[in-house]
Amino acid sequence: MEAEERRRRIVETARRAGEVNVAKLAADMGVAKETVRRDLRVLEDHGLVRRTHGGAYPVESAGYESTLAFRTTMHVAEKARIAACAAALLSDAETVFIDEGYTPQLIAAALPRERPLTVVTASLATAALLAARDNVTVMLLGGRVRGATMATVDHWAARMLAGLVIDLAYIGANGISREYGLTTPDxxxxxxxxxxxxxxxxxVFSGVYTKFGAVSFCRFAEPTAFETIVTDTRLTQSEAHRYSLLGPQVLRV
Incomplete structure (x- = not known):
């Protein structure tokens, strides 16, 4: 198998499964582990994957973005812990923005039920979840609905937001890095x-460890804009400290 074809298969496998293992790839393709490691280094240099100990996971980009359905199957326990921690940061906020995505949905579900809130969201799933609560007023942003995430986008949604002042925003991203900030493919x-x-x-930014160091197509914010970053313990303490030097409190749960 030629190197280009082998690397294409590695990327396809990573995108389909969410991650790849060096030993399994080597066995499946009949090559040495070092060959796979070399392929992964090349793919990482091209921004297609990020390597981990013993494997790699795909990086979302302008040409590839995982669906919401896929995200509900990956790192579920970590996302649940992150969501519970993020929801506990509500403090005295009365108006809340909840971003699109699976982890923000979990945050919405974890918000306290005993107090009134006004929630603004682009996510149809989050709006449906919270609209059933008696003490929550939901404002769903208008606009084009993206099938991949079931959330509204484009200038209609942005224009609605422009006229608001929100106490607390729970924001997600496809990637966050100290060099390029928070990014998303679209x-x-x-x-x-x-x-x-x-x-x-x-x-508040919330995201699993795979988001860190990943860079997607469109930058929309810098880490300095956030008071808190919530992630899981697979982000190393040393890397968490580097982000905290930019200003946010970094919580690993």
Missing amino acids: PAVGEVKRQAVRVSRRR
Whole structure:
């Protein structure tokens, strides 16, 4: 198998399964582990995967974005812990923005039920979840619905946000890095996120360790804009400390 074809198969496998293992790839393709490691280094240099100990996972980009259904199957326990921790940061906020995505949905579910809230969201699933609560007023942003995430985007959603002042925004991203900030593959999604960051007094980023160091197509915010970053313990303490030097409190749960 030629190197180009082998690397294409590695990327396809990573995108389909969510991650790849060096030993399994070597066995499946009949090559040495070092050959696979070399392929992964090349793919990482091209921004297609990020290597881990013993494997790699795909990086989302302008040409590839995982679906919401796929995200509900990956790192579920970690996302649940992150969501519970993020929801506990509500403090005295009365108006809340909840981003699109699976972890923000879990945050919405974990919000306290005993107090009234006004929630603004682009996510149809989050809106449906919270609208059933008696003490929550839900504002669903209008616009084009993206089938991959079941959330509204484009200038209609951004324009609605521009007229609001929000106490706390729970923001997600496809990637976060100290060099390139928070990124997402789709410019229309990036514009909604950018506006949500701009109109919010406080901002919390939540995401699993695979988001860190990953870089996607559209930058919409810098880590310095956030008061807190919530992630899981697979992000190393040393890397968490590097992000904390930029200003946010970093919580590993």
